[in-house]
Amino acid sequence: MKNSLKLIFSFIVIFFGCEKEVDLKIDESESKLVLNAWFKTEQHPVVEVNRSTFIFDKRGTDIIQNAEVILFENDKEIGFLEHFGGGFYQNENIEIKPDTEYKITAKVDGFEDITAIEKSLKKFTDSEYEFEYESFPNPSGSNYQSLSDIEIRLKDNGSSEDIYLFLIKDTNKSWRHETSSDTLYNEFIIYLNSSDAQIEYIYAPNLGQIQILRDELFNGKEYTLNFRSNDLRKYEYSDEERSYISQNVIEIHKISKSFYLYLKSIENNQYPDPFTEPTQIYTNVENGYGILATSSVTNIQVDEVAENNNE
Amino acid sequence: MKKIYLLLTFTVISQLIHAQNRISGYIKDAKTGENLIGANIWHPSTKKGTAANTYGFYSLNLPSDTATLEVSYVGYATIRKFVKLEGDITLNFELKLSDELSEVVVKGTRPDLELTKMSSMKISAQDIKAIPALLGEVDVLKTIQLMPGVQSGSEGSSGIYVRGGGPDQNLILLDGVPVYNASHLFGFFSVFNADAISNVEVIKGGFPARYGGRLSSVIDINMKEGNMKNWQAEGGIGLISSRLSIEGPIKKDKGSIILSGRRTYIDILARPLIRASTDDVDLGYFFHDFNAKANYKFSDKDRVYLSAYTGKDKFYARDEYEFDNGGSINEYKDEAGIQWGNFTTAGRWNHLFSNQLFLNTMATYSRYNFDLFNESYSRYATPDEETEENFYTEYSSGITDYGLKFDFDYYLNNGHSLKFGANYIYHIFQPEAFNFEADFETGFDSPDTNPIYGNEFSVYVEDEFEPLPKLKVNAGIHASAFRVREEFYPSFQPRVSARYLVNNKLSFKASYAEMAQFLHLLTNSGIGLPTDLWVPVTDKIKPQFAQQTAIGMSSLLADGKYDLSIEGYYKNMNNLVEYKEGSNFLNLDESWEDKVAVGDGWSYGAEFLFRKKEGNFNGWIGYTLSYNNRQFDDLNFGRVFPYKYDRRHDISVVTNYRLNDKWEISGTWVYGTGNSITLPIAKVPPLSESPRNNNANYYGNDEVYQYSDRNAYRMPSYHRADFGITRHKEKDWGSSSWTISVYNLYNRQNPFFITTTTNSIGETSFSQISLFQLIPSFTYNFKFRPHEK
Structure with a gap:
């Protein structure tokens, strides 16, 4: 159907139209600093600094390794973040406190200083949810031998507007017994499926498929979510030469409104589809782009080993 | 007290x-x-x-x-x-x-200055025909767009934008029946055949209480009634279409009838060319429309009218082939396209109770629908077996109305002139319907898209009177209500307009009007196809409301040779709808109610109209200064943004010069500030969780495209001059005329849309697609002398 429309659209342009280059004055021809950070309560802060490029610049975006990144807590400077590779900065001596306002400034010669302010989230405690899962043979028998049904019961705190983010990370590690130095780690976000209409599925580049749930319909009440995923159980393999372990970790976050708006705008941004409404990517970074996202996370590690393990 | x-x-x-x-x-x-x-x-x-x-x-x-x-x-x-x-x-x-x-x-x-009515203008069929037109097709809506306060969208987009309102906020009435899509050929022409039109009135503000249902304007188009005395015919042969109208008495001075039709033939003319250039794919487009109206005077007090309009546009692409592959035959036929059209009809009964009380009763029917379709047939035959497969998909949308209306005019002895009445419309909305049929297993079912039924009621009363010698007032109230599903939305809309006649050459006017609208039009902002959806208010989407205040003056200059009117207005609009960011109207996984954002808008500005109506040299100059903004919580992160058609300056100059009985020349020039547009401006790396995930880019894209604030940029300005020259000739059988016109005289490339393109060495830039450049055309018009019995 979309093709029919494109055909008609093309017809109009081909038979009636002509094309010429135009010079539209875009006040965006210079690069800006991009600050991306995901602060998790009770973890140390990590910040990535890049630069954007003008839409027509043939160069891609690039990392910034010489930025001066300063962190403020309730408007009080608490330390520098040091570059440790790939445009990422951190300070392992600082831990993000719950329910506290953080400000980051980043300065780089030749760029305008950028600032982002966001409040961290209260600690997400184990009493705020219950988790159960059940693994069973895949009825279709294809690709994955087993699947898991997951049930998460949220006990929402009615005092605030909460936005939940769910993801499952499949962390795998393999190594040769002779040379343990060539250990390989990989981390994937695996796909979750739910029939719950309240779930918003968002695909974020560099993060993968994540699931969002807002508490609009159950604020202050219990809410049960059901997902289906690949087998959640641990998988171990070992032979004479090498070993392999695959383990799933379920992360349940409460995220800030800014983070939610950013993810939604990333999802909606479908450039350059002419049939889709253009979407600006949300930013809370002053004079630049990016996001200072905050969340409070609880991790659930599944230690049960699959019965067909080591086959 | x-x-x-x-x-x-x-x-x-x-x-x-x-x-x-x-x-x-x-x-x-x-x-x-x-x-x-x-x-x-x-x-x-x-x-x-x-x-x-x-x-x-x-x-x-x-x-x-x-x-x-x-x-x-x-x-x-x-x-x-x-x-x-x-x-x-x-x-x-x-x-x-x-x-x-x-x-x-x-x-x-x-003069207009004597009327209480403001923000309105009347256009006659002669005015419409005197203006040079694209491909020689004179057009009502294009003429209206030359008036201050009325804007076109852009070339290639249908719709009229009045005082900052949207294209759905215009009540377009053809003989009192609402017309939902007034465009042919993606907005280049209107559905109204100028030969069948008697006159047009456009009201932009100060709405009398008898009108309701839309926020921004009323465009009241009346068809000709037909010659009551003699039979006559007129028509025209143009480059892309021809038209013919026949009218005459059913019974002299008792009743008359008019039939008028028009069809384009670019599909027929261009078919060989298109087939040659598209490897035998048959691409085509046509539109046609047909008007009919009859009336009969049963007595001095009773008269009955019947009128109907039907029109259709169709764009199609057909492909078929058959080949014999050594004993097996493959045959394939496919047709895809888009079609849309209106059908309206009305029956009216005028009854004069007395010389003070007049009643018009009207029953109406109006239907508009568009559909995108794709139909294919394939056959595979060998000496041993034969299989056939048929496949059909259709995405359609439409609205159907049944209406009943009573309008009374009551002229009191004390100078009061009352109008009152009631109206009921039964709406059937089909915002989205998807039909999928195949005679083979596809594993796919058509989603349920049930119609929505709405009941719209309204009553009104208005009174025109003179409380003081120089002050005339038209005051009234329009009460309306809409029932849909389990929701009921009532609305009371006060209306008042007044004029103070300073002297025979100058009057001041002021008006205030509240309007309510119970239906919305979802318009894809990116393209100009007739894929807009008419949708009702629902429990989720509330009615649109507007409050408009206008003040102005009207004066006659140089012994009445010239009119000058100046008006200022402020309009506030609530519960407007737009598609949400990132939504796609073809995405059927999501209900249309979930694809839209609701917000507010406001516009203000000043309009100037200087007009010379009389003499051999006549015309007008119109200028509009306007500001037009929107605020939606779910768009542009809640920040205020300019409307797409926020056009700061809009100028139109229309001239007509009658050299003598044979020759007439006309010209127009229009200028408008470029439409606002959202542009991609930068490439930005998205959030990565941390380098601890050393495979952070595993999921692919490490850059996303950042757009500007919504509508933060401007397309290049729009301007264009048209010119026409007509030679009239009297013939034994009647009269004829040749009109040669040039559209876009100085070949301005006006923006249709802006896109990004990359050249062969990888350099990207913005490109503007323009549609019509200089287009000469000619039309031969003829009018047979009335045949007198």
Whole structure:
């Protein structure tokens, strides 16, 4: 159907139209600093600094390794973040406190200083949810031998507007017994499926498929979510030469409104589809782009080993 | 307070008992016998007057026993008549077209400055035909767009934008029936055939209480009634279309009929060219429309009208092939396309209860729908077996209305002129429907998209009166309600407009109007296809409301040769809808109600119109200064943004010069600030969780495209000049004319849309796609002399 429309659209342009280059004055021809950070309560802060490029610049975006990144807590400077590779900065001596306002400034010669302010989230405690899962043979028998049904019961705190983010990370590690130095780690976000209409599925580049749930319909009440995923159980393999372990970790976050708006705008941004409404990517970074996202996370590690393990 | 009531009561009673003489009747065209809607009858010495209603009926109360009356109408010679008033009398007037008279037309027509109505204008069929047009197709809506306060979207997008409103906020009435899509060929032409039109009135503000249902304008188009005296025919042959109208009496001076049709033939003319250039794919487009209207006067008090319009646009691509592959035959046929059209019909009954009370009863039907379709057939045959497969998909949308309406005109003896009535419309909305049929297993079912039924009710009353000698007021209330699903939305909309006549050359006017609208149009902002969806208010989406205040002055200059009007307005609009960011109207996984965002808008500005109506050289200059903003919580992160058609300056110059009886030249020039647009401006790396995930880019894209704030940039400005020259010739059988016109005289490449393109060495830039550049055209028009029995 979309093709029919494109055909008609093309017809109009081909038979009636002509094309010429135009010079539209875009006040965006210079690069800006991009600050991306995901602060998790009770973890140390990590910040990535890049630069954007003008839409027509043939160069891609690039990392910034010489930025001066300063962190403020309730408007009080608490330390520098040091570059440790790939445009990422951190300070392992600082831990993000719950329910506290953080400000980051980043300065780089030749760029305008950028600032982002966001409040961290209260600690997400184990009493705020219950988790159960059940693994069973895949009825279709294809690709994955087993699947898991997951049930998460949220006990929402009615005092605030909460936005939940769910993801499952499949962390795998393999190594040769002779040379343990060539250990390989990989981390994937695996796909979750739910029939719950309240779930918003968002695909974020560099993060993968994540699931969002807002508490609009159950604020202050219990809410049960059901997902289906690949087998959640641990998988171990070992032979004479090498070993392999695959383990799933379920992360349940409460995220800030800014983070939610950013993810939604990333999802909606479908450039350059002419049939889709253009979407600006949300930013809370002053004079630049990016996001200072905050969340409070609880991790659930599944230690049960699959019965067909080591086959 | 009691004293005030007493004073008011005394005033009313004294007016009632004062000796009054009532004159009433119809004002008609002398040649055809057609009623002249809105013709003015004016008593200069008392400065009292009135306008004929939609059926040409007038009723005027005068205090004196004798009077010299002036009767006028746009394009017709004004007549003056001395009458003796002895009680109530009936007097019909017949006006002659001004170009049929050799003598100078009588000046001093009742000026607009005398009317309470403001922010409105009347356009005659002659005005429409005098303006040079694209491909020679004269057009009502294109003419309206040359008036201040009325904007077109852009070339290639349908819709009219009035005082900052959206394209859905215009109540377009064809003989009183709403027309939902008034565009042919993706907005390049309107559905109204100028040969079938009698006149058009556009109201942008100060809405009288009798109108309702839309926020921004009323475009009231009346079809010709047909010649009551003689049979006649007229038509035209143009580059892309031809048209023909036939009209005449069913019974002389009792009833008449008019039939009018038009069809394009670019599909037929271009077919060989297209097949040659597309490897035998048959691409084509056509539109046609047909108008019919009949009326019959059963008595001096009863008259019945029947009218209908049907029109259709279709764009299609057909492909078929068959080949023999050594004993097996493959045959394939496919057709895909888009089609849309309106059908409207109305039956009306006029009844004159007395020379003071007039009733029009009207039953209406209106239907609009568009659909995108794809149909294919394939056959595979070998000597042993044969298989056939049929496949059909259709995405459609539409709206159907059934209406019943009663309108009373009641002319009181005390100078009050009352209009009141009631209206009911039963709406059937089909915002989205997807039909999928195949004679083989696909594993896919058509989703359920049930229609939505809505009931719209309204009643109104308005009164025009003069509380003070120079002050005239039209005040009223329009009450309406809409019931949909389990929701009920009532609305009370006060309306008032007033004029203060300083002298015969100057008046000041002011108006306030509240409007409600119970349906929305979802418009994809990116492209200009007729894929917009008409949707009702629901429990999730509330009715649109507007409050508009306008002030202005109207004056006559140089002994009435020129009109000057200046108006300022402020309009506030609530519950407007737009597609949400990132939504796609073809995404059927999501209901349309979930694809839209609701917000508010406001616009303000000033309009200037300088017009010369008389003489061989006539025309107008219009200028609009306007500001137009929107605020939606779910768009642009809640920040205020300019509307797509926020056009700071809009200028139109229209001229017409009649050199002599044979030659006539005309020209227009339009300028508009470029439309606002959202552009991609930067590439930005998205959030990565941390380098601890050393495979952070595993999921692919490490750059996303950042757009500007919504509508933060401007397309290049739009300007264009058109020119036309016409040669008229009298023939034995009637008259004919050749019109040669040039659209876009200086070949301006105006923006249709902006896109990004990358050249062969990888350099990307913005490109502007333009549609019509310089287009010459010619049209041959003919009009047979009326056949007199």
